[in-house]
Structures are given as structure tokens and as C-alpha cells.
Amino acid sequence: MSVNQSTTTGATADGVEPAWKRVADEQMRRGAFSRTLPVWGAAVVILMIMPLVFPSAVAVTIMNQMGISIVFALSYNMLLGQGGMLSFGHAVYFGLGGFLSVHVMNSVEYDGWWLPLPLLPLVGGLFGLAFAIPIGGFSTRRAGTVFAMISLGVGELVAACSIIFVAFFGGEEGVSGDRTMGPPVFGFEFLSEVEVYYLTAGVVLVAALFMYLFSRTPAGRMANAVRDNEERAEFVGYSQRYVRFVSFCASGFFAGMAGGLFAINYEILTEENLNLVTSGWVLLMAFIGGVGFFVGPIVGAIVLTLLQTVLSNHTELWQLYVGILFVLTVMYAPRGLTGLVAMHGPALRSGRLGPLVAAYGVALVPLVAFLAGAILLLEMGNVANQSVVGESEAHVFGLSLDVSTAPPWLVAAVLAVGGAYALARLAPRLRDAFGRATGAAGGAP
Amino acid sequence: MSAALQMQGVRKNFGPTEIIRGIDLEIRSGERHAIIGPNGAGKSTLFHLVSGKYSKTAGRILLNGEDVTGLEPYQINRKGLSRSFQITNIFPRLSVFENVRCGLLWAMEYRNSFWRLVDTERELNERAAQILDEIGLLDRCDLPAGVLAYAEQRALEIGITIAGGAEVIMLDEPTAGMSHSETEGVVALIRRVTEGRTLVMVEHDMGVVFDLADRISVLVYGEIIATGTPEEVRASRAVQEAYLGAVDSAGQEVN
Numbered sequence: 001m002s003v004n005q006s007t008t009t010g011a012t013a014d015g016v017e018p019a020w021k022r023v024a025d026e027q028m029r030r031g032a033f034s035r036t037l038p039v040w041g042a043a044v045v046i047l048m049i050m051p052l053v054f055p056s057a058v059a060v061t062i063m064n065q066m067g068i069s070i071v072f073a074l075s076y077n078m079l080l081g082q083g084g085m086l087s088f089g090h091a092v093y094f095g096l097g098g099f100l101s102v103h104v105m106n107s108v109e110y111d112g113w114w115l116p117l118p119l120l121p122l123v124g125g126l127f128g129l130a131f132a133i134p135i136g137g138f139s140t141r142r143a144g145t146v147f148a149m150i151s152l153g154v155g156e157l158v159a160a161c162s163i164i165f166v167a168f169f170g171g172e173e174g175v176s177g178d179r180t181m182g183p184p185v186f187g188f189e190f191l192s193e194v195e196v197y198y199l200t201a202g203v204v205l206v207a208a209l210f211m212y213l214f215s216r217t218p219a220g221r222m223a224n225a226v227r228d229n230e231e232r233a234e235f236v237g238y239s240q241r242y243v244r245f246v247s248f249c250a251s252g253f254f255a256g257m258a259g260g261l262f263a264i265n266y267e268i269l270t271e272e273n274l275n276l277v278t279s280g281w282v283l284l285m286a287f288i289g290g291v292g293f294f295v296g297p298i299v300g301a302i303v304l305t306l307l308q309t310v311l312s313n314h315t316e317l318w319q320l321y322v323g324i325l326f327v328l329t330v331m332y333a334p335r336g337l338t339g340l341v342a343m344h345g346p347a348l349r350s351g352r353l354g355p356l357v358a359a360y361g362v363a364l365v366p367l368v369a370f371l372a373g374a375i376l377l378l379e380m381g382n383v384a385n386q387s388v389v390g391e392s393e394a395h396v397f398g399l400s401l402d403v404s405t406a407p408p409w410l411v412a413a414v415l416a417v418g419g420a421y422a423l424a425r426l427a428p429r430l431r432d433a434f435g436r437a438t439g440a441a442g443g444a445p
Numbered sequence: 446m447s448a449a450l451q452m453q454g455v456r457k458n459f460g461p462t463e464i465i466r467g468i469d470l471e472i473r474s475g476e477r478h479a480i481i482g483p484n485g486a487g488k489s490t491l492f493h494l495v496s497g498k499y500s501k502t503a504g505r506i507l508l509n510g511e512d513v514t515g516l517e518p519y520q521i522n523r524k525g526l527s528r529s530f531q532i533t534n535i536f537p538r539l540s541v542f543e544n545v546r547c548g549l550l551w552a553m554e555y556r557n558s559f560w561r562l563v564d565t566e567r568e569l570n571e572r573a574a575q576i577l578d579e580i581g582l583l584d585r586c587d588l589p590a591g592v593l594a595y596a597e598q599r600a601l602e603i604g605i606t607i608a609g610g611a612e613v614i615m616l617d618e619p620t621a622g623m624s625h626s627e628t629e630g631v632v633a634l635i636r637r638v639t640e641g642r643t644l645v646m647v648e649h650d651m652g653v654v655f656d657l658a659d660r661i662s663v664l665v666y667g668e669i670i671a672t673g674t675p676e677e678v679r680a681s682r683a684v685q686e687a688y689l690g691a692v693d694s695a696g697q698e699v700n
Contacts, residue, residue: 021571024567024571217558222550227538233547234517236609242557
């Protein structure tokens with residue numbers, strides 16, 4: 001019990017720093033931006049060398065898409081993670097920012113507007129902001145279900161408009177442009193994918209930096225406070241509506257910026273880019289990555305973009321796997337993939353990660369067996385389900401399996417059931433190991 | 446003495462039910478004023494009406510002579526009235542330090558600015574740390590507020606309430622649910638942090654009330670039946686009849 005302590009509040013006579021001064025200094029030191037500089041520096045280096053590590057055209061295209069997704073997912077998290085606003089219509093700002101960017105691109109080409117390409121994301125951002133201001137004006141009055149429903153309605157409305165207003169949205173073909181028609185920037189005309197990569201990387205870095213800084217401003221801190229307890233925020237002088245409105249506008253700006261990046265990369269926008277599927281996708285990215293962490297949406301954007309581009313080459317069931325991943329995240333790791341990593345922080349700091357990793361190593365065998373079995377069952381089931389044309393070969397893990405015979409099914413079932421059983425048996429030991437490593441008696445959350 | 450807070454004919458109905466039935470009350474500037482009364486008398490409702498959480502069915506409320514009747518809670522707060530809640534009301538996922546810092550931001554005119562970083566503002570952080578020192582939570586500053594012990598959360602709530610430097614502080618049952626020693630600590634804390642300010646408090650613990658309050662108002666079924674010094678209230682016939690007879694049971698109420 002510490003409420004009855006009465007301590008000194010001024011500097012003590014002997015010149016010793018009072019305790020509160022030490023705490024204030026410590027808080028400022030820990031919150032100082034300079035402490036995050038190594039991370040930003042590392043990000044710069046990684047972004048610089050990625051095309052050298054993965055030089056193939058496909059890899060560069062995937063990385064560009066990741067960059068767009070990162071900005072988009074981070075902007076989404078300004079709503080969900082930071083501000084407690086669950087939006088089902090965030091693609092509106094992404095898409096409108098993107099469409100207007102393509103139109104500006106065309107004006108550069110045909111009307112002779114002067115605009116260097118690297119500024120186009122900023123234009124997209126401003127358009128995103130221009131739409132976020134009126135829409136945020138009425139939708140941020142309340143959070144929770146009301147906000148979610150309004151965002152869904154607005155998302156559906158704009159998606160419907162995009163099919164109706166053919167002149168602006170281009171109907172089903174969408175609107176396309178040519179990014180290379182602007183004035184060259186230091187000799188670059190952005191003809192190659194790698195040039196676009198470096199442009200994208202630069203925008204990603206700047207956008208992420210500003211979104212991070214926003215979270216450390218009075219407006220950003222109060223967004224967290226309103227998320228936690230909107231009533232309390234009102235009674236310390238803040239209008240919950242206005243606090244949400246500010247976050248909403250900032251979020252719309254960065255979503256529009258991501259839309260501008262999309263326009264640069266693909267030179268085409270269609271109705272798909274602002275419909276509810278895209279709005280749902282950005283929710284998945286942010287949530288699977290972890291909405292409670294600034295880097296969470298970055299992780300989610302990278303992982304889901306990989307699944308979308310790489311996994312989709314190997315299986316037509318990739319969306320099913322993404323769905324399963326999402327459900328598992330919601331049920332067992334509500335803090336996302338980043339949360340899974342972060343919960344090992346205490347063990348790492350106390351130097352007790354070793355035994356835990358050993359325990360995980362043991363569990364890895366049944367886990368792999370279970371995953372292999374489950375994936376085999378799903379893939380073979382998919383082939384069996386579509387075998388009307390006599391197709392009975394399932395191609396999984398480089399194997400060709402005849403789904404009309406029993407052995408593959410038996411092997412898969414044994415792997416899946418055996419793996420699941422062994423995992424269930426191992427679970428208490430894992431929990432113990434986790435509890436010991438982190439010093440918590442209760443074990444893993 | 447000038448009036449910090451004036452309630453003039455304040456009424457509140459929920460549907461056909463009258464909860465507050467015409468209250469005229471003047472809280473003097475600088476006094477410690479306790480509002481007591483049996484459960485369901487409308488004490489918390491009165492707090493909600495004054496602080497802007499509920500709209501008023503009728504009547505006016507003046508803060509330092511200025512009409513604040515129709516204002517939103519945040520507008521009333523900006524005019525110098527700050528309150529705590531009967532059920533702990535803090536920012537559970539933010540650190541203890543941040544809870545207090547959020548209580549300071551508007552009062553220190555940071556508003557919704559997005560061009561300043563909270564971690565570089567020395568005065569802001571030092572004020573927050575001083576308040577934490579004052580409420581005895583300095584060594585808890587990095588914990589999420591939601592994991593604090595109950596009494597610590599109550600202390601934090603008082604810290605958030607006083608942080609903005611409001612002239613009028615309203616505390617709704619600050620000692621509810623506390624042990625005897627914890628109560629003593631909170632009473633000392635309230636005495637310290639409301640020095641030179643106006644305090645309005647709802648309290649069930651008669652020991653606390655008679656210890657702290659300069660004046661007491663007795664609220665029964667939505668009406669003030671007596672207002673006066675502790676001695677006057679204790680001596681009042683109406684109070685004895687209507688309320689103090691029930692003090693044994695009221696003294697045990699912790700909600």
C-alpha cells in the first residue's frame with residue numbers, strides 16, 4: 001500500500017536530486033527519439049540492400065507490394081491499434097487516393113502538369129485526407145459498433161459509386177496511367193522496377209517515420225487514452241470525438257499515400273482497390289501482425305504479402321490458409337505474430353531462453369508432422385472434390401499423390417492425428433518451460 | 446465568500462422517475478464540502494449532472510458564476526472542474542506515468558497538437574512525476590495502470606483528477622472499499638492535494654466526512670434536506686429523522 005506515503009516534492013537541502021526528477025529524466029530518456037535511431041538506421045540499410053539480395057524481377061515486384069501494404073497497414077493501425085476504431089472501410093482512402101493519383105499522373109502526361117513522380121504519394125495522401133475530413137467528421141462521434149457500422153456503410157457506398165461513376169473510376173477496366181511521363185528526377189525516369197523499388201522504399205521509410213512520431217505526440221497519446229477510456233478522456237478536457245477525428249484524418253492521409261504508391265507501382269486502379277475485400281485484407285494484415293505494437297502491421301504486411309504472392313503460386317487453397325491463420329491468431333495469439341515474439345522478451349532478457357528453445361525444438365517434430373498431415377489432407381481433399389474430370393493427382397510438397405488410393409490418405413491422417421496427439425501431450429511441458437523461462441508461475445498466456 | 450459552484454433548481458428525471466428533485470446548493474470557493482445521504486439518494490447522479498455526464502431536466506449550474514448547464518464534460522473540465530468516479534476510471538492499458546501525463550496535457554495547453562513530442566517536453570514530464578510523487582505512486586510509474594492494486598488505482602484516479610490544476614475538485618466516494626489504514630492515507634492525500642482548492646465529495650464513511658468537511662449537505666431522495674457545518678448537521682432534527690438513523694447500515698456500504 002503506497003497511497004499513505006508522503007514524500008518530499010522539492011529539491012532536498014543537500015542537493016540530492018529528488019526522486020521525481022529522476023523519474024521524469026528516465027521517462028524522457030526512454031521516450032527519446034534518438035533511442036530508436038539504430039532501428040531506423042537498420043531499416044535504411046535493409047531497404048537499401050534488399051534488391052541486391054533478391055535481384056529477380058519477381059522479388060522486386062513482391063517487395064514493392066510489401067512496401068505499399070506496410071504503409072497501408074500502418075495507417076490502418078492508427079485507427080484500430082492506436083485509436084480503438086475498428087474500420088471495415090479503410091480501402092476507401094487507399095483507393096480514392098490511388099484513383100486520384102492515376103488521374104494526376106494522366107494530367108502530367110496529357111495536360112503538361114509539372115509533378116515529379118516521388119511527390120505523387122504526397123498527392124495521394126492529400127486526397128486521402130480530403131476524403132477523411134468529411135467522412136471522419138460524422139463517423140468519429142462514437143467508437144465501437146457505431147463506428148464500425150458507419151465505416152462498413154461508407155465502404156460499401158464508395159465501392160458502389162466506383163461502379164456507377166464510370167467517367168472517374170473507369171468502370172470494370174479501371175483507370176490506367178503512365179508513371180514515366182513526369183519530369184526526370186536526378187536522371188531517373190522510373191522505367192525499371194528497381195527504380196520504383198527505391199522510390200517506394202523511400203516513401204515507406206518517411207511514412208513509417210511520421211506515423212511513429214505521430215504516436216508520440218499529444219494527439220497520438222490521447223488517441224491511446226481515448227481508446228482505453230473515452231469517458232475519462234472527456235473528464236481531463238479532451239473531446240473524444242475530436243481526438244478520434246485527428247487520428248482518423250492522419251490515418252486517411254497515410255492510406256491515401258499508400259494508394260499513391262500503388263498507382264506508381266501498378267499504373268492502374270480498379271474497383272477492387274477500394275472495395276470491402278481490400279478493407280478486410282488490411283484488417284487481416286494489421287491484426288495478424290499485431291495491433292498492439294507499432295511494428296505489428298509491418299510484420300503482418302510482410303507475412304500476408306508473402307502468402308498472397310508466393311503461396312498462391314503453389315496452392316489454390318492459399319486463402320484458406322490465410323483464413324485459418326487469422327482464426328488461430330484471434331483465438332490463441334490476440335496480440336498477433338509480434339505478440340508471440342514479444343512474449344519471449346522477459347526470457348531473453350533474463351538469459352533463460354535456452355531451455356525454452358530446447359523445449360520448442362522437441363515440439364517442432366510433432367508440429368511439422370501435424371502441419372504436413374493437415375496440409376496433405378486439405379490439398380488431397382481439394383483434388384478429390386474437383387475430380388469430376390478424372391483428375392486424381394494431388395501435387396503437394398513436390399510429391400504426386402493419387403487421391404483415389406488409400407495409402408496417401410492413411411499416411412496423412414496418421415501424421416495429422418499423431419502430430420496433434422503428441423502436441424497435446426507436450427503442451428503442459430511447454431507451458432511449464434515457458435513459465436520457468438519467464439519467471440511466471442502461471443505459464444504461457 | 447464567493448461561490449465556486451451554484452446549483453439552481455436542478456432536476457433530473459429518468460423517464461417518469463424523479464431522481465433529483467430540485468436542488469439549490471452553493472459551494473463556496475475554497476471550502477471542503479461533503480454530500481452525504483443514504484444509498485439511492487442521487488449523490489452520484491448529482492455529480493454526473495454537475496460534471497456534464499448527464500443532461501439536466503431542469504435548472505442551471507454555474508461554475509465560478511458562469512453558466513455551464515448545457516456543456517459537454519470536456520468543456521466543463523476546461524473551465525476548471527475536475528472529478529473522480531465512484532467506480533475506478535483510469536486508462537488501464539497506459540502506464541501509470543502516462544495516466545497522469547494525460548491528465549496534464551490539456552491543462553498545459555498541448556491540446557491535440559501533432560507537431561510536438563511528449564517525451565521532449567521537460568516541464569510536462571516533471572509535473573507528471575511530481576504528481577506521482579505526491580500520490581505515492583512514483584515507484585509504480587512503469588506499470589500498466591490496470592494491474593495496480595485497488596487502493597493504488599484509487600490514488601491514481603485522484604492524481605489524474607487533480608493533475609490539470611482545476612479549482613473545483615469533485616471526488617465520488619474516494620475511500621470506498623478501502624481498509625482502515627488505506628482510508629487514513631487517502632484522507633491525508635485528499636487534504637494535501639486539495640489545499641487552496643474547492644472540494645466537493647460524496648462519502649459514506651462518516652469518520653472521513655466529519656474529519657475533512659468544512660460543510661456538509663444531506664441528500665435524501667433527490668432533495669437537500671440540510672446544509673451546514675458538521676456540528677449543525679449533526680444537531681439537525683430533520684437529518685436525524687431522515688438519515689442518521691440509517692447510518693449504521695450506510696456506514697457499511699462500500700459500493
